[in-house]
Amino acid sequence: MRDLDRTVEALLFLSNDPVTVPELAEAARAGEGEVVESLARLRENYAEGFRGIVLREVAGGFTLATDPSTEPAARRLLAKPRTPPLTPAQAETLAIVAYLQPVSRPEIARIRGVASDSATSTLHDRGLIEERGRSQFGAVLYRTTDLFLRLFGLRTLDDLPDPGQWDPTPEEEGELRDRLIRAGEARAGHAETPAHT
C-alpha cells in the first residue's frame, strides 16, 4: 500500500463520522485529486463481498462500515440491538421532514392529520432530525441530520427517491377531482335552502 493510502485508511478508521475529501486532503497534507485516487484504490480493496469491512460513501463523506453478512455475529458480541425500526408515525414524520425541510410541527400535523409531537421528539432524540431556525410565528423548524443520511445510506438528500412516482396517474387524479367538485357543487345547491332557525 502507498503511504497516502495507509494514511487515508487510518483516518477513515479513526473518525466516527464520514470524512470529506477536503478534510482528508488537509489532514494527510495531500492534494484533493490525490486523495480521490487513493480512495478509488481503497475502494477496490474494500469492495463489498470480499472482506468484513467495506468502504462506503454516505452523508457527504467516506467511512468504513462492517459488511451486513457479519451482522449476526456483531449483534452477539456487542449485545447491542440494531437500529430500532421506525414506527409508522415516526416514518411518516421523517418522510415529511426529509422532503419538505425546513418544516414546523404544525405543518407536519396538518399533513398527517394528527398531532405528531411525540414522533417529532423521538426523531429529534434519536438524532435523525435537528432544528433549523424558526418560522415567522416563532415555531421551531426541523431538517434532517447527517446521521439520517448515514443510517439511510444516502450520500445527499438528492438521493431520496422522487415522491412524484407515488402520485396517482393524471386520470386517477382527474377522476378524484371531478368527484370532489361534484360533491362541492352539491353543497352549493343545498346551501340555497334557508337554515333551520
Place this chain on the structure above:
Amino acid sequence: MRDLDRTVEALLFLSNDPVTVPELAEAARAGEGEVVESLARLRENYAEGFRGIVLREVAGGFTLATDPSTEPAARRLLAKPRTPPLTPAQAETLAIVAYLQPVSRPEIARIRGVASDSATSTLHDRGLIEERGRSQFGAVLYRTTDLFLRLFGLRTLDDLPDPGQWDPTPEEEGELRDRLIRAGEARAGHAETPAHT
C-alpha cells in the same frame, strides 16, 4: 477472504476494547481453534508497515489500531478544535449561556420553548461550555469556557456585544433573564397554533 475471517475482522473493527479468542469464537459461532487460525491469517493481512491499520495482540486480547506512522495526519484531523458553523439551536443556546451564566438546562428550554439537550451536549463536547455547580433545585449549571472566549475573539465576558442593538422591543422594561423567559413562554404558546393554508 473466508467467511470466518470476514466476521472476525468485522468484530475487531467494531469493538471498543480488545476481544479475546473465546469471545470471538462465541460471537462467530466457531471453534476457538478456527478463530486462532483465522487471526493468524488476518495478522498477515494486517502486518505492521503495510497498511494504515494493524492487528495487535495486547493484554486483553486482539484489537485493530492505526499504524503509528499515520499519527501526525490523525492528529491534524482529530485534534483541531471542532468549529463547524453553529446551528441556530446551538447559537441560541450558547447566547443564553453566555449572557445569563450560570444557567441550567430547564431554564434554557424555557427560554427557547423547546428542549435543548442535544445543542447543550454538542456545545459541551466541543468545549464551548462547561458545568459550573448545581442550582438550588439540583440542575447542572453551565457557563462558557476559555475556549469559548478564544473562538469568539473575546478577551473577557465583558467584551460580549450589547444585545440592545438587536433588541426588537428595547422599550420593554425588566431584567434580560425575565424578559427572555416571558418571550419564550409567549412563543411556546403560539407555536402550537396550526399554520393556515
Place this chain on the structure above:
Amino acid sequence: MPDPVRAAELELDLDVFAGPFDLLLTLILREEVDLLEVDLADVVLAYLDHLESRGELDLEVATEFLVLIAALLELKSRLMLPRDEDDEWLDLEPGEAAEELLRRMLDNRRYRRAASELEARLEAESGYRYRSAPPPPHLKRASLEAAEAVYEPARLGVAMGDLLAHPPPIDVDHMHVVHPRVSVAARLAHLRKLLRRGSFDFEEAVRDADRVTIATTLFALLELHKQGEAVWSQLEPFGEITVSARVREAGSGAGERAA
C-alpha cells in the same frame, strides 16, 4: 408495504347506509348518499368498535381513517353552513374546496408512501455497522493556544434578539374568530319596534343580517318570550316563523296587538 385491514374496509351499519366505509365515501362523492344525512359520529363509533374487536391499534389504518373522517367532517361542516356571500367562513368556492381536499389527500398519500420507502431503506441499511470507538485521547487533544477566533460575537447578539422577540400578534380574521357586533339589547329594541305592528315574520327581522346578528336576534326573541312579550308559530319545519305580541294586561309597553 404491508396492507392490513384498511380503514376503507370498515363495515358500517348506519341509518342511511350499511356497507364498507370506502363504498360510503364513493357514494357520498357520487352524491348518491347525502353527506348531510350521514351521522359521522356513528362512523367514528363504528370505527372504535372495530378497533376494540381487533384488540390493537394499527397506526397506519388509524391515520388513514383520521384523514378521511377529517375530510368528511370539513366537507359536511361546509355543507351545513348557510351560504352568505360576505361571510368570511366561506371564503372557498366549491371548486377551491375540492382542490384543497384533493391536495390534502394526495399529500397525505405521498408521504405515507415515502414513509414506507424510508422504512424499507432503513431495514436494508441496518446490516451495516459503523465504528463508534472513540479515537485514542492523545490524538484528540487540541491546545487552547492553537484555537483561533472563528466565530462572530455578533452571532450571539443576533440570537439574543431572536429570543427576545415575541410572536406577532394573532391575526383575528385568520383565526376565524367573529366578534359580536350587535348586542342583545339592540336586537330587543329592534324586535319591540316590529312588535308594535302586532306581528311580523322572523325573516323580516333578520333580513340582510349576518349570522351573528341572526343568532343574537334569536336570543333576543327567546328573551321576549321569557318576559311574556311575544309568542311565535311555525306551521312546518323550515317554514315561516310568525312572531306575535302576546295579549297582555293593559299598560304593557308592547303597544297595540293583533292575533
